[in-house]
Amino acid sequence: MTASLGExxxxxxxxxxxxxxxxxxxxxxxxxxPAPTAGEQLAISSDMLLEGRHFxxxxxxxxxxxxxxxxxxxxxxxxxxxxxxFTLALALPLAEARWLEGFARGLLHLADAHDIExxxxxxxxxxxxxxxxxxxxxxxxxxxxxxxxxxGDDLWVSGTVGEARLALGHRLGEWSLDAAAQTxxxxxxxxxxxxxxxxxxxxxxxxxxxxVSDGLLxxxxxxxxxxxVGATVNADAxxxxxxxRNQSAPRRRLCQLAGGDDYELLFTxxxxxxxxxxxxxxxxxxxxxxxxxxxxxxxxxxxxxAGQVLDNAYVGFDHFRSA
Amino acid sequence: MTASLGExxxxxxxxxxxxxxxxxxxxxxxxxxPAPTAGEQLAISSDMLLEGRHFxxxxxxxxxxxxxxxxxxxxxxxxxxxxxxFTLALALPLAEARWLEGFARGLLHLADAHDIExxxxxxxxxxxxxxxxxxxxxxxxxxxxxxxxxxGDDLWVSGTVGEARLALGHRLGEWSLDAAAQTxxxxxxxxxxxxxxxxxxxxxxxxxxxxVSDGLLxxxxxxxxxxxVGATVNADAxxxxxxxRNQSAPRRRLCQLAGGDDYELLFTxxxxxxxxxxxxxxxxxxxxxxxxxxxxxxxxxxxxxAGQVLDNAYVGFDHFRSA
Numbered sequence: 274m275t276a277s278l279g280e281x282x283x284x285x286x287x288x289x290x291x292x293x294x295x296x297x298x299x300x301x302x303x304x305x306x307p308a309p310t311a312g313e314q315l316a317i318s319s320d321m322l323l324e325g326r327h328f329x330x331x332x333x334x335x336x337x338x339x340x341x342x343x344x345x346x347x348x349x350x351x352x353x354x355x356x357x358x359f360t361l362a363l364a365l366p367l368a369e370a371r372w373l374e375g376f377a378r379g380l381l382h383l384a385d386a387h388d389i390e391x392x393x394x395x396x397x398x399x400x401x402x403x404x405x406x407x408x409x410x411x412x413x414x415x416x417x418x419x420x421x422x423x424x425g426d427d428l429w430v431s432g433t434v435g436e437a438r439l440a441l442g443h444r445l446g447e448w449s450l451d452a453a454a455q456t457x458x459x460x461x462x463x464x465x466x467x468x469x470x471x472x473x474x475x476x477x478x479x480x481x482x483x484x485v486s487d488g489l490l491x492x493x494x495x496x497x498x499x500x501x502v503g504a505t506v507n508a509d510a511x512x513x514x515x516x517x518r519n520q521s522a523p524r525r526r527l528c529q530l531a532g533g534d535d536y537e538l539l540f541t542x543x544x545x546x547x548x549x550x551x552x553x554x555x556x557x558x559x560x561x562x563x564x565x566x567x568x569x570x571x572x573x574x575x576x577x578x579a580g581q582v583l584d585n586a587y588v589g590f591d592h593f594r595s596a
Numbered sequence: 597m598t599a600s601l602g603e604x605x606x607x608x609x610x611x612x613x614x615x616x617x618x619x620x621x622x623x624x625x626x627x628x629x630p631a632p633t634a635g636e637q638l639a640i641s642s643d644m645l646l647e648g649r650h651f652x653x654x655x656x657x658x659x660x661x662x663x664x665x666x667x668x669x670x671x672x673x674x675x676x677x678x679x680x681x682f683t684l685a686l687a688l689p690l691a692e693a694r695w696l697e698g699f700a701r702g703l704l705h706l707a708d709a710h711d712i713e714x715x716x717x718x719x720x721x722x723x724x725x726x727x728x729x730x731x732x733x734x735x736x737x738x739x740x741x742x743x744x745x746x747x748g749d750d751l752w753v754s755g756t757v758g759e760a761r762l763a764l765g766h767r768l769g770e771w772s773l774d775a776a777a778q779t780x781x782x783x784x785x786x787x788x789x790x791x792x793x794x795x796x797x798x799x800x801x802x803x804x805x806x807x808v809s810d811g812l813l814x815x816x817x818x819x820x821x822x823x824x825v826g827a828t829v830n831a832d833a834x835x836x837x838x839x840x841r842n843q844s845a846p847r848r849r850l851c852q853l854a855g856g857d858d859y860e861l862l863f864t865x866x867x868x869x870x871x872x873x874x875x876x877x878x879x880x881x882x883x884x885x886x887x888x889x890x891x892x893x894x895x896x897x898x899x900x901x902a903g904q905v906l907d908n909a910y911v912g913f914d915h916f917r918s919a
Binding site (some may be wrong): 302318351394402 | 629733
């Protein structure tokens, strides 16, 4: 079954489906897509996931198919773009039918949920590596940029943060979670929900946005640097799931402030837009929580619920810095 | 120098340049591009190049930067699309300044030659892997498709074919080339020229097109299957460089018919369009040669200059079939 499947058979078998919006899908030198309507810009993002770095060798292929697309959709969500299509370049040590079938199922299920098509890509033999490029559209001038935060803005985050890191710590043996906490957090780490609907609803409401992938404070740092502002963050205001609320404060803070992979949206909006933010959140059926504010003074000030200043030892994940 | 460079420093240092056409370039969750003009379609293609499979560990980084983009531009050329922008996802075992500098130089030099921008991507630590996604535009209905060949069409190829395979054979120790042949063929293998100008000039003239990456006959096979036609190919008509003309007939045929990586365009056009094809070729300053014809009868018939039928033992390269 494995080694005799040719590249073109593989593509045909697992990834080719009837073309819907695309003019031409998988199987030619390029895919062809209708141009966006006038007044819209194209948003594009690429992410590369490697075995041993972004996922474990025994990762469930269906969850992995979901996650590989989810992290890309999350980038579209962060600029408020509507997903349009994506390509997949895939390196695999072996063309294993079981793995491919599961991977394609997870990938295409999420694609269907967002009404987007896999329009092309590449497959090759090599260390397992998944590279997805997503395309989306956003009305001209309405994209949520990292550089658009303004002093006086509220700082918001969607959903809950820290669960992916809590799950990772259990898997790495840093700590041990009970069965209920494992169930609750593993799904969060393995099959994150890209906040696409929220990103769309926040257009015209939020100023700046970024998705939490490297860690809440690390990602906030990118946003602050690009906006030329600072922020005050209330560590105790960060929304936590029950599994996280049961942890010690230091562990909870580590997971929430330094942990990545949550794929929630971190965004800023004027204080006058609080109702509009809540309306957008309701529209997207996604909870949002105010966790701080943007300051004219550069730098990041971390405080607790009592307003006491905390040491910020929560550095983010950097693919070339960390081992 | 190496291990202390963070991911964001790397991007900033080697790949970020002032934005030109893009609305927003490297550094946000997505890049933003102005939408194509009305009546244009988007063409998109992704290719993944792995060390040890598509290039050798000691490959010159500058040539590799060129080649990684060239193979993607070649896909745009094959559909007659005008290059617009590209993303780069890069896995590297180490963030080596020397390697990155060379790679970026080769990549951006070719990008400049085609007036396109690197608009985003990803960098991560892992086995060396280069995944580029290119975007282009093509007026609606004018793309050159693999499926558009018609019985009675001439079969054409651009430039010369087989040199990349001749160079590879020398490097693999299958045969030995003299110094002049090495010089002539290595450049061809390491820094292929994407036939973008020819692809553009052939719009409205050619019927079907594909680029020669897997091997001339293998790629022709894709085109024939998708068009539901057959072809007769004159092996002796395939255009050969001096280095190839000095080889034995069997080796020349192997290189020309089975060798990939030439990135020439293989295309079909009605016999009535021969002058128009030559005009397009002159416009693109790219030689073209008629090497056969498209038949209603399915299958591929290989003949020599005397019209004698040859055995077709020239299978193409398949990433999952070949070891």
